[in-house]
Amino acid sequence: MVDRDAAADRPMDFELLVGIFPQVLLDGLLLGFMYALIALGYTMVYGVLEFINFAHSEIFIVGAFVGVEILLSLKNVGVLETLPWPLVLLGVMLAGMLASGALAVSIERIAYRPLRAAPRLIPLISAIGMSFFLQDVIRLVESLWRNAFNLVYPTLEPLNVRYELTSTIDVSAKSLVVIVAALLMLWGLHALVNRTKIGTAIRAVAEDQAAASLMGIDVNRIISLTFLIGGAMGGAAGVLFGVQYSLINPYTGFIPGLKAFTAAVLGGIGNIPGAMLGGIVLGLLEAFAASYLSLLTGGAFGAEYKDIFAFSVLILILIFRPKGLLGEVVRERA
Amino acid sequence: MNPTRIRSVLAIGAALALALLPLGSGPAAQGKGTIKIATQSPLSGGQAALGEGIKLGTQLAVEKFKGNLEKAGFRVELVPYDDQAKPDVGVANAKNIIADKNIMVVIGHLNSGVAIPSSEVYKEDSLPMISPANTNEKVTDRGYPNVNRVCGRDDVQGPVGAEFAAGTLKVKTAYVLHDKTTYGQGVAEAFKKDLEKKGVKIIGFEGTEEKSNFDPIITPIKAKNPDLVYFGGIYDQGAPFFKQAREKGVKAKFLGPDGMDSSDFVKIGGKVVVGTYYTTAAAPASSPQAKQFGEEFKKKYGKNPEPYAAESYVATAIAIKALEDVTKGGKAPTREAVAASIRKVKYNGMTGTIEFDDKGDPKKASYYVMQVSSDNPEKWSENKEAKRLAIAAPAMKK
Numbered sequence: 001m002v003d004r005d006a007a008a009d010r011p012m013d014f015e016l017l018v019g020i021f022p023q024v025l026l027d028g029l030l031l032g033f034m035y036a037l038i039a040l041g042y043t044m045v046y047g048v049l050e051f052i053n054f055a056h057s058e059i060f061i062v063g064a065f066v067g068v069e070i071l072l073s074l075k076n077v078g079v080l081e082t083l084p085w086p087l088v089l090l091g092v093m094l095a096g097m098l099a100s101g102a103l104a105v106s107i108e109r110i111a112y113r114p115l116r117a118a119p120r121l122i123p124l125i126s127a128i129g130m131s132f133f134l135q136d137v138i139r140l141v142e143s144l145w146r147n148a149f150n151l152v153y154p155t156l157e158p159l160n161v162r163y164e165l166t167s168t169i170d171v172s173a174k175s176l177v178v179i180v181a182a183l184l185m186l187w188g189l190h191a192l193v194n195r196t197k198i199g200t201a202i203r204a205v206a207e208d209q210a211a212a213s214l215m216g217i218d219v220n221r222i223i224s225l226t227f228l229i230g231g232a233m234g235g236a237a238g239v240l241f242g243v244q245y246s247l248i249n250p251y252t253g254f255i256p257g258l259k260a261f262t263a264a265v266l267g268g269i270g271n272i273p274g275a276m277l278g279g280i281v282l283g284l285l286e287a288f289a290a291s292y293l294s295l296l297t298g299g300a301f302g303a304e305y306k307d308i309f310a311f312s313v314l315i316l317i318l319i320f321r322p323k324g325l326l327g328e329v330v331r332e333r334a
Numbered sequence: 335m336n337p338t339r340i341r342s343v344l345a346i347g348a349a350l351a352l353a354l355l356p357l358g359s360g361p362a363a364q365g366k367g368t369i370k371i372a373t374q375s376p377l378s379g380g381q382a383a384l385g386e387g388i389k390l391g392t393q394l395a396v397e398k399f400k401g402n403l404e405k406a407g408f409r410v411e412l413v414p415y416d417d418q419a420k421p422d423v424g425v426a427n428a429k430n431i432i433a434d435k436n437i438m439v440v441i442g443h444l445n446s447g448v449a450i451p452s453s454e455v456y457k458e459d460s461l462p463m464i465s466p467a468n469t470n471e472k473v474t475d476r477g478y479p480n481v482n483r484v485c486g487r488d489d490v491q492g493p494v495g496a497e498f499a500a501g502t503l504k505v506k507t508a509y510v511l512h513d514k515t516t517y518g519q520g521v522a523e524a525f526k527k528d529l530e531k532k533g534v535k536i537i538g539f540e541g542t543e544e545k546s547n548f549d550p551i552i553t554p555i556k557a558k559n560p561d562l563v564y565f566g567g568i569y570d571q572g573a574p575f576f577k578q579a580r581e582k583g584v585k586a587k588f589l590g591p592d593g594m595d596s597s598d599f600v601k602i603g604g605k606v607v608v609g610t611y612y613t614t615a616a617a618p619a620s621s622p623q624a625k626q627f628g629e630e631f632k633k634k635y636g637k638n639p640e641p642y643a644a645e646s647y648v649a650t651a652i653a654i655k656a657l658e659d660v661t662k663g664g665k666a667p668t669r670e671a672v673a674a675s676i677r678k679v680k681y682n683g684m685t686g687t688i689e690f691d692d693k694g695d696p697k698k699a700s701y702y703v704m705q706v707s708s709d710n711p712e713k714w715s716e717n718k719e720a721k722r723l724a725i726a727a728p729a730m731k732k
Binding site: 016019020023024027028030031139143149150152155160162170172241244245246247249252255256286287288289290291292294295299302303304306 | 379514540545557577583601
């Protein structure tokens with residue numbers, strides 16, 4: 001493919017490489033915050049139970065579905081345009097958080113708690129089964145209810161406004177909303193875990209369940225609470241994902257869920273700031289790979305190699321830091 | 335026996351019982367017997383809208399044309415299979431289909447990537463397949479006597495797009511993306527090759543499996559500012575891509591292959607994708623015959639026909655014509671005879687006159703360039719025809 005090289009060698013290319021840098025950075029950050037929000041669900045559960053909740057990708061997408069259902073009903077009643085958008089968005093996010101949180105708690109109660117004493121692999125398989133089960137339940141419900149597979153988020157017009165920073169860089173209002181909402185939630189969670197009594201209890205259960213229960217902590221309750229918080233974060237991420245990328249289907253959650261799990265491992269699974277850092281690093285890696293690979297290699301490697309590139313970097317990082325970027329904070333369990 | 339042993343014996347027993355089940359319920363031949371027409375198309379998943387259209391188009395034709403076969407003493411039945419747009423599911427279904435000796439013809443598939451491996455299975459038993467929608471060249475270029483299609487080919491659909499882009503739109507630069515599937519990449523490569531021949535500069539050629547977040551792909555496109563962006567793929571990826579690209583400020587004209595040809599394209603893409611061009615081998619609903627088909631379809635199923643519903647109808651009509659020829663005098667049909675007979679049919683229907691060449695392509699196929707003219711999915715069938723070309727299928731490559 002000689003022609004591609006000719007196209008890539010044009011003198012404007014260096015300018016172009018530098019020119020798109022801020023935009024790519026922005027795209028990557030946005031994606032990264034999305035991953036970070038989902039990754040929290042994986043990492044919180046792991047921190048407390050040392051168990052990977054593979055059903056979290058569906059908990060996440062349920063939030064998105066609850067969001068789209070509410071927005072579509074508002075639109076049908078004709079009040080979507082008249083209500084102030086921050087109110088709508090906040091309400092939809094809260095509903096998504098509630099639904100996903102409740103779902104996560106019930107999954108734990110039904111599918112994980114009876115297996116808590118079983119060998120590690122058993123609840124893991126239960127979680128994978130739960131994930132498939134939920135995917136098809138969502139598919140069933142949506143096809144009975146709307147006879148649709150792909151659902152589209154109704155646009156909130158004020159969120160579609162784009163702010164032009166320079167001629168090549170612009171940012172949409174919804175991206176800003178996603179970033180701000182993610183930052184607020186991450187900060188809130190951090191404060192909750194580190195500065196409140198509940199947070200102390202969560203950390204105590206994570207460190208040693210037996211000792212925590214001797215200190216008068218209701219371990220089951222704290223575990224439920226952990227699922228509630230992780231699930232709620234996932235639900236909020238689901239709504240934000242829908243608002244940002246607009247198209248969802250019952251299987252949409254799987255890939256972002258897998259990436260977020262990766263982000264959690266990259267940051268050091270079980271570690272909350274680690275999940276945030278891991279998410280952002282993975283988001284940036286992906287965005288830079290997708291935008292730059294083809295430009296830098298003259299078209300030999302295109303955007304389709306973004307995951308290979310991102311995951312190669314991940315493997316390298318894990319070779320040198322097996323416990324993840326912030327992994328040393330993970331405490332050994334007694 | 336210990337409990338595990340008992341359990342495994344039980345499991346094997348259950349598996350055996352399941353495997354034997356179909357034998358027990360074999361069809362009892364009555365009168366002249368049953369002729370089944372199977373469809374294979376995605377009835378669930380992201381492309382279900384198009385797959386459902388194939389099933390319903392076939393159903394309509396079966397009900398309309400089965401009269402003569404029934405008079406001759408045969409029962410005619412439609413058996414729809416869901417291939418989920420997945421090659422493995424398609425092949426598994428194909429094995430069930432060839433095992434059912436009453437199935438005489440398959441109408442399907444939607445996806446070339448599913449049709450190619452599945453038709454390898456049909457070929458084992460010379461079961462004829464007529465495809466309403468598979469445009470990949472390999473579908474017929476294998477030269478199988480049982481594989482036919484009533485639609486055009488990618489290696490022609492690509493050039494049609496290129497002809498339109500260079501000749502009518504007069505673009506100077508183009509950015510080409512595809513979805514890395516047999517279909518999407520095939521048509522994108524054919525498009526690119528032809529466009530280059532016409533002197534248009536290709537400033538990017540990439541594949542992606544991404545379905546939600548196209549930001550990092552769009553950023554370089556926006557910076558390079560091409561006159562045209564082409565997406566070789568299906569609407570469930572193409573629509574969000576075009577939507578995000580337009581929202582991000584890409585000013586290029588958009589063009590895609592017939593994978594964009596579904597009302598879901600505007601359902602997903604909304605206002606900003608109005609004006610997108612797509613090439614298709616599916617006849618627009620504007621001709622009188624197509625209009626009549628559309629009305630009958632809507633009356634029966636309560637919705638407008640999706641693209642390829644009409645082609646499925648035509649394919650079924652051809653299959654039934656061939657079946658009538660084979661069963662003349664009350665003979666029971668064989669799959670070989672039906673396959674041979676399909677090649678001899680000359681059918682004049684709403685997509686023009688169809689006559690198959692020696693590898694199963696229509697001797698002359700029409701190709702259309704359409705432009706999305708409304709963001710209302712109900713009005714998809716009213717999209718404007720921007721250009722029409724009738725092109726003969728290329729001869730088989732040796």
